[in-house]
Amino acid sequence: MKYISILLLMFFLTGCVAGNQRVLDSSASQLETRSYQSRVFDTNSQEMVMRATLSTLQDLGFVIERADAVLGTVTALKLDGYQIRITVSLRPRGETQTLVRANAQFNVTPIEDPKHYQDFFTSLEKSLFLTANAVD
Numbered sequence: 001m002k003y004i005s006i007l008l009l010m011f012f013l014t015g016c017v018a019g020n021q022r023v024l025d026s027s028a029s030q031l032e033t034r035s036y037q038s039r040v041f042d043t044n045s046q047e048m049v050m051r052a053t054l055s056t057l058q059d060l061g062f063v064i065e066r067a068d069a070v071l072g073t074v075t076a077l078k079l080d081g082y083q084i085r086i087t088v089s090l091r092p093r094g095e096t097q098t099l100v101r102a103n104a105q106f107n108v109t110p111i112e113d114p115k116h117y118q119d120f121f122t123s124l125e126k127s128l129f130l131t132a133n134a135v136d
Helices: 002-015 030-037 046-059 114-132
Strands: 038-041 063-068 073-079 083-093 097-106
Touching: 030 038, 030 097, 030 114, 038 114, 046 063, 046 073, 046 083, 046 097, 046 114, 097 114
Parallel strands: none
Antiparallel strands: 038 097, 063 073, 073 083, 083 097
């Protein structure tokens, strides 16, 4: 009886092991992912970049869920038969630049295609240009 109890206990415990899956690993290297999710803009006005980010996301059909100017973060959601959630963070980089990093998910899967991030940053760059030149 004791032997069967130990055998059953070992069987149940091995069923709980995660195996070779590493939850925090991704298919791409962290440096590669960070490179296409980030862009540096030549302005030290985090307020201007924040306003341009909000405008760009709204122009792309996103609904702003949260925006925190102090932390420099924006979270937005797009619903159109699917769900895309994007979080954008802003940080000063040196004295004259602002680093913008975007992280997007399709439903619950991270978006890893660099083209989507390039499209967002192209739109943001245009918005910053228009804002800097006082064009509304």
